[in-house]
Amino acid sequence: MNKPVGKHLLDIKSLEHQEIEMLLKRAEHWSEQKSPSGPLPLAGKFAVNLFFEPSTRTRFSFEVAQKKLGLNVLQFSAESSSVTKGETLYDTLKTLESMGVEAAVVRHRESRILEPLADRVNIRLINAGDGVNAHPTQFLLDVLTMKQHFGSLKGLQVAIIGDLRHSRVARSHLWGLPRLGADVMLSGPEQMIIDPQKEGVAYPERIRVLPVDEAIRRADVVMMLRIQLERHDGELFSSPEIYQRQYGLTLERAEQMKKEAVIMHPAPVNRGVEIADELVESEKSLILKQMENGVYTRMAVMERALGGMEIWQPYLQTVNM
Amino acid sequence: MNKPVGKHLLDIKSLEHQEIEMLLKRAEHWSEQKSPSGPLPLAGKFAVNLFFEPSTRTRFSFEVAQKKLGLNVLQFSAESSSVTKGETLYDTLKTLESMGVEAAVVRHRESRILEPLADRVNIRLINAGDGVNAHPTQFLLDVLTMKQHFGSLKGLQVAIIGDLRHSRVARSHLWGLPRLGADVMLSGPEQMIIDPQKEGVAYPERIRVLPVDEAIRRADVVMMLRIQLERHDGELFSSPEIYQRQYGLTLERAEQMKKEAVIMHPAPVNRGVEIADELVESEKSLILKQMENGVYTRMAVMERALGGMEIWQPYLQTVNM
Amino acid sequence: MNKPVGKHLLDIKSLEHQEIEMLLKRAEHWSEQKSPSGPLPLAGKFAVNLFFEPSTRTRFSFEVAQKKLGLNVLQFSAESSSVTKGETLYDTLKTLESMGVEAAVVRHRESRILEPLADRVNIRLINAGDGVNAHPTQFLLDVLTMKQHFGSLKGLQVAIIGDLRHSRVARSHLWGLPRLGADVMLSGPEQMIIDPQKEGVAYPERIRVLPVDEAIRRADVVMMLRIQLERHDGELFSSPEIYQRQYGLTLERAEQMKKEAVIMHPAPVNRGVEIADELVESEKSLILKQMENGVYTRMAVMERALGGMEIWQPYLQTVNM
Numbered sequence: 026m027n028k029p030v031g032k033h034l035l036d037i038k039s040l041e042h043q044e045i046e047m048l049l050k051r052a053e054h055w056s057e058q059k060s061p062s063g064p065l066p067l068a069g070k071f072a073v074n075l076f077f078e079p080s081t082r083t084r085f086s087f088e089v090a091q092k093k094l095g096l097n098v099l100q101f102s103a104e105s106s107s108v109t110k111g112e113t114l115y116d117t118l119k120t121l122e123s124m125g126v127e128a129a130v131v132r133h134r135e136s137r138i139l140e141p142l143a144d145r146v147n148i149r150l151i152n153a154g155d156g157v158n159a160h161p162t163q164f165l166l167d168v169l170t171m172k173q174h175f176g177s178l179k180g181l182q183v184a185i186i187g188d189l190r191h192s193r194v195a196r197s198h199l200w201g202l203p204r205l206g207a208d209v210m211l212s213g214p215e216q217m218i219i220d221p222q223k224e225g226v227a228y229p230e231r232i233r234v235l236p237v238d239e240a241i242r243r244a245d246v247v248m249m250l251r252i253q254l255e256r257h258d259g260e261l262f263s264s265p266e267i268y269q270r271q272y273g274l275t276l277e278r279a280e281q282m283k284k285e286a287v288i289m290h291p292a293p294v295n296r297g298v299e300i301a302d303e304l305v306e307s308e309k310s311l312i313l314k315q316m317e318n319g320v321y322t323r324m325a326v327m328e329r330a331l332g333g334m335e336i337w338q339p340y341l342q343t344v345n346m
Numbered sequence: 347m348n349k350p351v352g353k354h355l356l357d358i359k360s361l362e363h364q365e366i367e368m369l370l371k372r373a374e375h376w377s378e379q380k381s382p383s384g385p386l387p388l389a390g391k392f393a394v395n396l397f398f399e400p401s402t403r404t405r406f407s408f409e410v411a412q413k414k415l416g417l418n419v420l421q422f423s424a425e426s427s428s429v430t431k432g433e434t435l436y437d438t439l440k441t442l443e444s445m446g447v448e449a450a451v452v453r454h455r456e457s458r459i460l461e462p463l464a465d466r467v468n469i470r471l472i473n474a475g476d477g478v479n480a481h482p483t484q485f486l487l488d489v490l491t492m493k494q495h496f497g498s499l500k501g502l503q504v505a506i507i508g509d510l511r512h513s514r515v516a517r518s519h520l521w522g523l524p525r526l527g528a529d530v531m532l533s534g535p536e537q538m539i540i541d542p543q544k545e546g547v548a549y550p551e552r553i554r555v556l557p558v559d560e561a562i563r564r565a566d567v568v569m570m571l572r573i574q575l576e577r578h579d580g581e582l583f584s585s586p587e588i589y590q591r592q593y594g595l596t597l598e599r600a601e602q603m604k605k606e607a608v609i610m611h612p613a614p615v616n617r618g619v620e621i622a623d624e625l626v627e628s629e630k631s632l633i634l635k636q637m638e639n640g641v642y643t644r645m646a647v648m649e650r651a652l653g654g655m656e657i658w659q660p661y662l663q664t665v666n667m
Numbered sequence: 668m669n670k671p672v673g674k675h676l677l678d679i680k681s682l683e684h685q686e687i688e689m690l691l692k693r694a695e696h697w698s699e700q701k702s703p704s705g706p707l708p709l710a711g712k713f714a715v716n717l718f719f720e721p722s723t724r725t726r727f728s729f730e731v732a733q734k735k736l737g738l739n740v741l742q743f744s745a746e747s748s749s750v751t752k753g754e755t756l757y758d759t760l761k762t763l764e765s766m767g768v769e770a771a772v773v774r775h776r777e778s779r780i781l782e783p784l785a786d787r788v789n790i791r792l793i794n795a796g797d798g799v800n801a802h803p804t805q806f807l808l809d810v811l812t813m814k815q816h817f818g819s820l821k822g823l824q825v826a827i828i829g830d831l832r833h834s835r836v837a838r839s840h841l842w843g844l845p846r847l848g849a850d851v852m853l854s855g856p857e858q859m860i861i862d863p864q865k866e867g868v869a870y871p872e873r874i875r876v877l878p879v880d881e882a883i884r885r886a887d888v889v890m891m892l893r894i895q896l897e898r899h900d901g902e903l904f905s906s907p908e909i910y911q912r913q914y915g916l917t918l919e920r921a922e923q924m925k926k927e928a929v930i931m932h933p934a935p936v937n938r939g940v941e942i943a944d945e946l947v948e949s950e951k952s953l954i955l956k957q958m959e960n961g962v963y964t965r966m967a968v969m970e971r972a973l974g975g976m977e978i979w980q981p982y983l984q985t986v987n988m
Contacts, residue, residue, distance in 0.1 A: 059446070060390060069702060071731060081433070082441055085420055089392060089445050092418045097734045099727055100421075100742075112723070112935045119948075120724055120934070123958035124731050125701070292441070293433045306440075316444035380767070381711060402754070403762055406741055410713060410766050413739045421742075613762070614754045627761075637765035 036159035051325035065095025090323035122148040149330040164197035166322040179206035184240035187250030203228035357480035372646035386416025411644035443469040470651040485518035487643040500527035505561035508571030524549035678801035697963035707737025732965035791972035806839035808964040821848035826882035829892030845870035
């Protein structure tokens with residue numbers, strides 16, 4: 026088996042600090058340049074998007090990123106494929122690898138499904154969300170958005186509020202944000218809170234559980250998580266209205282936010298549940314900026330997976346460790 | 347919000363007469379040239395096709411048009427997306443806009459769903475059929491086909507026959523054909539007829555309701571509408587055979603057509619129901635020509651949405667108002 | 668109707684021997700060169716993949732081949748199209764042809780569905796598997812794989828084992844392998860065996876039915892067919908375990924294979940049913956090579972359908988009849 030030139034992206038915790046910084050710098054480059062000038066850097070290569078869970082946002086964000094770089098993109102949805110014939114993910118990946126496909130973006134409802142495959146395939150794996158485990162590109166695009174707004178994450182107070190237990194986004198942030206110098210406050214319904222100690226994160230001392238009103242008052246970033254209405258129905262909270270009153274970012278709570286604080290959300294938003302409708306596109310909100318940055322971040326991630334390492338040389342010198 | 351360069355296409359009634367003429371001239375240009383020579387005019391840009399109803403013809407026609415112009419195309423089908431998570435069309439459009447997608451082609455079962463969104467998004471909206479309201483690109487390709495065949499629409503007698511009540515195609519023609527100088531005859535089962543007066547069309551005096559045999563005898567264009575067999579089953583007519591005998595274009599009725607008259611249909615055809623099987627590809631039929639013109643028309647529509655207005659300058663001088 | 672430049676590919680039996688050789692030579696060319704150097708030979712042209720049955724492998728293999736050659740690819744899946752409105756395949760093909768699409772790759776559960784259409788459409792038809800009838804590109808890629816490994820098919824002993832009755836792959840091989848000089852041994856459960864005499868093949872004297880152990884001992888190529896677990900459940904064999912013991916390529920049986928013999932399978936494999944898990948990627952297995960060759964073979968097939976005949980001139984002189 027040939028050693029792949031590019032690299033898998035399985036989660037945040039297995040990334041070197043330096044790699045995170047380089048990915049962010051490259052994403053910032055795309056944020057400024059929007060699209061390649063001149064010949065497309067990954068033209069003629071193939072990537073596949075394997076989505077075993079429904080998704081608009083992440084799938085399209087990857088597809089735009091891939092096509093901007095010139096990649097040929099194969100789209101795979103679980104319904105119309107041989108997966109209905111019971112093929113394993115490993116065999117699907119080996120099939121695509123044999124056809125010359127060099128990268129696979131995978132979303133799957135099973136946590137850590139990619140880890141045991143990483144050493145067994147040459148095709149580069151990019152985790153686009155696996156169960157409740159990790160969502161590394163969401164972490165990177167969120168951090169890019171924070172850095173653009175605040176300059177640095179050092180000392181930044183980030184409140185993450187909502188269904189933490191079922192959130193791969195939250196888990197990626199618990200691993201990554203403290204390593205970049207931010208402090209994390211967790212808040213939400215008791216049954217949805219997780220214990221940072223048990224998650225085995227890197228800097229548990231930078232993570233606290235707080236009541237929602239206090240977290241919102243202290244935060245520089247109020248990151249509201251999506252309530253999976255389709256999963257909980259009545260089980261974890263009695264109604265969307267009651268959830269909003271108890272844990273949502275209402276207009277009243279938003280008035281308690283610091284003057285310079287911002288609102289973020291991984292989207293799609295349940296308007297009027299996690300966040301009051303009027304706040305979603307308000308001046309305080311970076312939600313649309315997050316979506317824009319998703320494309321630039323995924324361009325950097327695809328380049329890391331496919332483009333060889335020479336493109337990272339200019340960043341190596343400038344990375345501030 | 348930046349003012350978009352290109353323009354929405356929501357329906358026919360909101361188009362200036364001059365814009366209709368320019369779109370037709372540009373479509374005719376593509377009808378002659380088939381494909382761009384030299385660099386693709388919209389290369390590097392992104393469009394999305396959002397189809398909330400099944401469609402082969404219109405979706406592929408747009409996709410061919412888009413790819414001929416060099417657009418990157420995202421395909422969205424309602425089943426495999428976050429729409430299953432209850433996201434609104436507005437939020438889907440804002441998401442795509444944030445990612446840098448510049449045009450959205452939308453088919454939806456709800457009438458007038460795009461109108462309230464037009465002022466709220468920067469992404470350019472193109473109506474590919476909304477409920478029973480409008481199907482503007484079908485109107486334009488039909489008119490292009492008539493102009494190619496007859497030279498002008500002035501005084502042209504167009505019979506539109508079938509389920510007028512449920513037809514967005516018919517409604518677009520009721521608005522558009524009389525403005526271009528054609529007279530319209532409507533015919534069909536009593537329960538499927540609409541009252542032009544109540545539709546608020548521009549030139550009600552150019553629209554008449556006639557018995558099917560008389561309409562066919564008088565017409566230059568016999569446009570048969572598709573019976574939605576899947577919607578009516580037995581409710582509005584007792585059987586396909588009886589429908590054909592009463593309102594279909596049978597071989598006997600086709601013999602009553604004027605010598606130079608032609609047959610059109612927005613397709614897909616129920617062969618042997620609206621039209622006798624033998625007539626679909628007969629010499630009198632322009633149905634395949636309509637499909638071909640659909641691509642050229644949609645190329646012009648995509649350019650109008652995305653390409654900036656400078657390409658229309660040469661046509662401005664030649665448009666005959 | 669204009670005479671098409673390229674050619675349909677409906678099955679193996681209607682191919683001239685010379686055409687098979689040319690396709691194999693062109694596929695071997697792509698096997699060496701991997702991708703076109705310089706401008707893409709089919710850039711700007713359109714092909715459609717019409718899959719009325721689920722498929723990962725064949726659909727992606729065609730898509731990679733098409734995009735490597737520069738084709739614009741339309742993807743059609745039965746679920747989200749006007750086929751739900753009852754349109755016939757003929758009308759779908761005429762529609763796509765009218766739009767300027769030049770080739771249609773079709774998979775369908777009905778045998779010989781393309782034959783009656785071949786003379787009625789200009790769009791070039793490529794059979795990607797029709798019912799139990801034929802799978803010509805699978806035949807070609809298998810033969811390419813055998814030729815690369817053994818140099819020639821003359822005198823090669825090929826055992827085809829499993830559900831022959833429902834296998835379009837087997838039927839294509841029964842027609843094609845003997846014509847290229849190979850001898851075929853058939854084996855499998857009694858209810859799944861077919862009678863070569865009744866199939867009307869070209870060289871019935873080169874086809875024998877043998878017990879599975881004997882076939883495996885004699886074979887140069889052991890080609891295991893997929894058991895359609897989803898179709899048979901309990902009807903034709905009592906359990907996957909019993910099937911494996913009676914007809915599968917177990918480790919014990921693999922030890923009886925000749926030293927130079929190889930394992931093939933059209934895939935996807937039911938690991939542990941037709942073939943022991945450990946054998947699938949063993950040294951004896953050419954299964955991944957088959958998948959790789961699938962792309963090169965389909966590049967040649969797409970060129971034959973679309974590219975004009977001049978590219979075949981260099982091969983005409985070298986073909987050894």
